Amino acid sequence: MATGVTSPRRSVTGVRRSPTPVPSTPRVESVVAGAKPLPRMFFARPVLTVARECIGKVIVRRTPEGVTAGRIVEAEAYRGPEDLAAHSAHGRRTSRTEVMFGPAGHAYVFLIYGLHCHFNLVAGRAGEPHAVLIRAVEPLIGAQLMATRRGMPPERVELTNGPGKLCEALAITRSEYGVDLCAGDPLCVVDGPAPARVARSPRIGVDYAGQWALRPWRFIDPTSLYVSATPRKKKLA
DSSP: OOTTOEEEEEOTTSOEEEEEEOOOHHHHHHHHHHOOBOOHHHHSSOHHHHHHHTTTOEEEEEETTEEEEEEEEEEEEEETTTOTTSTTGGGOOOTTTGGGGSOSSBEEEEEETTTEEEEEEEESSTTOOEEEEEEEEEEEEOHHHHHHHHTSOTTOGGGTSSHHHHHHHHTOOGGGTTOBTTSOSSEEEEOOSSOOOOEEEOOSSOGGGGGGGGSOOEEEOTTBTTSSSOOOOOOOO
16 A cells, blocks of 8 residues: 555544554555464454454455455454354354364355355364454555455545455455465465454344344444444344
């Protein structure tokens, strides 16, 4: 991303703040280049812990077109088989969900509505079908390449403020299903350049899951405008 591009910020209450400049390209690239992929032990923990602590971490994606990277600012935990919002609810084990039952630290990528890919981090112990859905990132490296893929200016928050959007921007497809995120290439997660603030709220779009939809298992950086939606309280009908 070119030096001088700014990162929109907002307060916990949703009031827009003045954009805060992101670190210069050389600084960000040096942080990413010098960072090792997160170890498997990071992912092999309770899924709520992984979901919370992945806020502020950085997804690095390498393709022949170039390197792109985004800081995670929104994530949701899914804890099957008891979690009725999870794809693995009731222990459902199919070719689609199989990677969630394997070792932690792999990518679970699925297609939604036959159009958009969603990227998840497999968490927990082997045999526990748990995953963390990455819902939004802040561009750090390669914003222009992301913009070309998305067909919009690089400063638009719509570039990566949703799970399908970030997958398109980072060129994450079903081909990345099962990729070992601890191996380094072509897709990995590394430590971020600075600690992140974290807030939580109920998950989005899982009202069909009844009481499980009320669980505050969505974690966000409340200062980032790239978060897909302002947290709101859910009430029982």
